[in-house]
Amino acid sequence: MRWLVPALVAMAALSGAVLFWALGQPFAAGLFLAGLAAMLVAAFVIDRRTVAVSKSDGMAITKPDLSLVAAALSLQKEAAAVTDASGALLSANAAYRDRFGLSTSPLGIANDEDSAEALDAARRIALRDGLGSASGISTVSTPINVDLLKVGAGGGASLLWSFPKASKPNLLKVAAGRIAGTTGNRLAAAGVMAALINEEGILLAGNQPFSDRAVEENHEGPVHFTDLVTTTEEGLLRLKREGEGGPALRGVHVPFDPEKDSGAGTFLLFDATEKASLANSDNVQVLLELLPLGLALVDRDGRFLTMNT
Numbered sequence: 260m261r262w263l264v265p266a267l268v269a270m271a272a273l274s275g276a277v278l279f280w281a282l283g284q285p286f287a288a289g290l291f292l293a294g295l296a297a298m299l300v301a302a303f304v305i306d307r308r309t310v311a312v313s314k315s316d317g318m319a320i321t322k323p324d325l326s327l328v329a330a331a332l333s334l335q336k337e338a339a340a341v342t343d344a345s346g347a348l349l350s351a352n353a354a355y356r357d358r359f360g361l362s363t364s365p366l367g368i369a370n371d372e373d374s375a376e377a378l379d380a381a382r383r384i385a386l387r388d389g390l391g392s393a394s395g396i397s398t399v400s401t402p403i404n405v406d407l408l409k410v411g412a413g414g415g416a417s418l419l420w421s422f423p424k425a426s427k428p429n430l431l432k433v434a435a436g437r438i439a440g441t442t443g444n445r446l447a448a449a450g451v452m453a454a455l456i457n458e459e460g461i462l463l464a465g466n467q468p469f470s471d472r473a474v475e476e477n478h479e480g481p482v483h484f485t486d487l488v489t490t491t492e493e494g495l496l497r498l499k500r501e502g503e504g505g506p507a508l509r510g511v512h513v514p515f516d517p518e519k520d521s522g523a524g525t526f527l528l529f530d531a532t533e534k535a536s537l538a539n540s541d542n543v544q545v546l547l548e549l550l551p552l553g554l555a556l557v558d559r560d561g562r563f564l565t566m567n568t
Contacts (some may be wrong), residue, residue, distance in 0.1 A: 325350050338422040340365055341410070346382055349417065358422070359398075365405070365420040370397040378405065385409050385418055431457060431515065431523065435464035438525065443467065452508075452528040456484045460522055469528065473498045484526065495531050507531040 332339050332352035338359070340351035346366040359368050366382065369375035374397040385391030385407035394404045408419040437443065438455045443466030446453045452469035456462055461481045465474065473487045488496045488510075495507040508528045515523040 335421070337424060340420045342366075342418050342420065344386055344416050344418065346379070346418070355422070368396070368398050368403075370399050373397075381405060381407055382418065386416060431455070431463060434515070434525070438464040438466055446527070450529055454484060454487075454526045454528070456522060456524065456526065458523045460484050462487070473500055475500065488528075496528060 328341050328350045329352075332341065332350060332355075335352055336354065338352065338355040338357075340355045341349045342365060343349060346364055348362065348364040359365075366375070366378050369378055374393075374395075377393045377396060381391035381393040383391075386409060389409045391407035392405060395402050396405060403422055406421045406423065408421075410417045410419055435455050438453050443453050443464075447466050447468045452466060452472065454462055454465045454469050454473070460483050462474075462484055474482065487499055488508075489499050490496060491507060493507070496510045497503070497505045497507060507530070509531045511527040512522075513525045513527065515525070
């Protein structure tokens with residue numbers, strides 16, 4: 260396109276000549292040529308300025324107005340920050356500073372090596388594709404999710420980091436995973452069967468001994484806990500599947516939420532003739548793990564004994 264400017268200049272000069280000789284308008288021709296000269300000078304100056312602020316790729320590099328960036332971030336309730344392409348912190352809102360500190364960059368909030376690598380990978384992806392994200396990032400408090408958005412282009416690109424609030428976990432689902440997993444296995448090793456039920460009394464999960472002894476093989480669909488047990492005259496329990504000859508069981512109901520008057524919670528069943536006490540240290544630790552709140556156990560002198568996770 261280098262031929263365009265000379266061609267326009269030639270056409271303008273020809274037009275001036277026509278005005279001067281053919282039409283006999285020397286004054287108009289002079290004004291036209293003077294305007295043409297001014298335009299050429301302005302174009303030359305603008306071109307020189309553009310070259311002075313451009314890189315080898317021909318794109319002007321501008322820095323964001325951090326005062327405007329800060330004002331925009333302040334409108335967002337969730338933690339948010341803007342960094343340069345390398346991840347250096349440029350601006351952050353109050354929610355970010357309260358959560359991660361005044362000068363901590365988003366790349367510095369990770370609490371382990373895997374999370375740090377995930378954040379840096381999300382940064383590189385956002386620079387390449389415009390969007391990036393990372394989930395389950397370990398921090399000094401709780402795991403978080405991160406969303407990234409590329410703002411700007413070329414060497415002047417910035418990154419907008421947002422940290423959406425994590426949705427509250429389904430505590431019943433968490434408890435079900437524990438009953439069917441490690442916690443349930445520890446109870447089984449102590450001779451305790453465990454069954455988690457919801458507010459309607461429907462069985463959600465059970466540890467291996469309970470599933471083997473109480474639930475019919477190849478059973479499909481929901482089952483109520485009351486369909487699996489029966490009560491004796493002494494107030495003990497028996498598993499219906501084992502019949503009247505089955506061993507009597509003692510049952511302990513650990514409510515899921517003590518403040519709610521609902522039946523959701525964990526039933527712990529153990530043989531009524533079992534000599535081993537649920538008060539031994541291993542079983543106490545297992546019981547603490549089942550409760551949906553943080554607890555610590557101390558002796559009468561206040562010395563720490565154990566706690567749940």
